Amino acid sequence: QVQLVESGGGLVQPGGSLRLSCAASGTIFTIYAMGWYRQAPGKQRELVAIISSGGSTDSSDSAKGRFTISRDNAKNTVFLQMNTLKPEDTAVYYCHAYVDSGRTTRAYWGQGTQVTVSS
Numbered sequence: 001q002v003q004l005v006e007s008g009g010g011l012v013q014p015g016g017s018l019r020l021s022c023a024a025s026g027t028i029f030t031i032y033a034m035g036w037y038r039q040a041p042g043k044q045r046e047l048v049a050i051i052s053s054g055g056s057t058d059s060s061d062s063a064k065g066r067f068t069i070s071r072d073n074a075k076n077t078v079f080l081q082m083n084t085l086k087p088e089d090t091a092v093y094y095c096h097a098y099v100d101s102g103r104t105t106r107a108y109w110g111q112g113t114q115v116t117v118s119s
Helices: none
Strands: 002-007 010-012 018-026 030-039 046-052 057-059 067-072 077-082 091-100 105-109 113-117
Touching: 002 091, 002 105, 018 030, 018 091, 018 113, 030 067, 030 077, 046 067, 046 077, 057 067, 077 091
Parallel strands: 010 113
Antiparallel strands: 002 018, 018 077, 030 046, 030 091, 046 057, 067 077, 091 105, 091 113
């Protein structure tokens, strides 16, 4: 059993910043990758950024230059530093992790944290 819990969402003004956190807990051998997806109203869920246990990253074009993903492997935690936020960044942000729990290796999802960018 693996659980992902997000935190750090909220309401910010355009141009502001937020730092999202996601902590994994439960039976964990290895977390191969952790990342963030988001889903805005009326849109498909999309990748924002992802980071492997070795530190390699991938991100969407909209995230590059504004968002930075990082990871604390010792604490099984991933972060998303979001700068220069725009109204179009408003969405529910979901933590994602690909986890070897000893019994299986599969993807897990958090329940999401709301990010709202508005004046």
